[in-house]
Amino acid sequence: MAAREYGQYCGVTRALELVGERWTLLIVRDLLVGPRRYGELATGLPRIPSNILAARLKELQAAGIIRRMPRSRIVIYELTPYGRELEPVVLALGAWGFKAMGDPREDQIITPDSMTMALRTAFRPQIAAALPATGYAARLGATELLIRVDGAALDVARGAGPADLAFAAGPGIRGVISGELAPDRAIAMGVVQVLDGPAMLLERFASTFHLAA
Secondary structure: OOOOOOOOOOHHHHHHHHHOOOOHHHHHHHHHHOOEEHHHHHHHOOOOOHHHHHHHHHHHHHOOOEEEEEEOOEEEEEEOHHHHOOHHHHHHHHHHHHOOOOOOOOOOOOOHHHHHHHHHHHEOHHHHOOOOOEEEEEEEOOEEEEEEEEOOEEEEEEOOOOOOEEEEEOOOHHHHHHOOOOHHHHHHHOOEEEEEOOOOHHHHHHHHEOOOO
């Protein structure tokens, strides 16, 4: 149970009591990408105090949103089916928050899980279905992701690998995804650096991943 209670009989109220505490939805966001060990969650949320992470995990377990699963000599945390029902909520919040992000600050980082969920939020399967299958190797700050789009299917994995287009960018990639910065302009300005493959494929990326600012 979350510590905060609002004293109202309402579905929105109950949802906030369960996942409205600070850091809770970010833990859920990262677990939507996949099961994580405690240390992996801590690494993905570098500013969360260890006592808060432990408390939030206990609260989410008590609410039936996540479960602890022993695997060999380690324990991992994963979402329950009830917890996975939060995915459309998290994606909708991501799209809504995207409109208010503004320009990135120097102290803001991109984590593999946050960028994976951002890509899932921005993915337009109806557009992708009409385009050739494409692989992108994206180096986003210190994060490396291998993004594969095949029809209406999206797969995002950590690490590098063969791809049709390899590029590097920082948080400024938001301008390309929002449509505020044309792909060719992003390359000319150095916001995006093409590492391998035809630069024109950045246009396809921008069509496939788009969120209005």
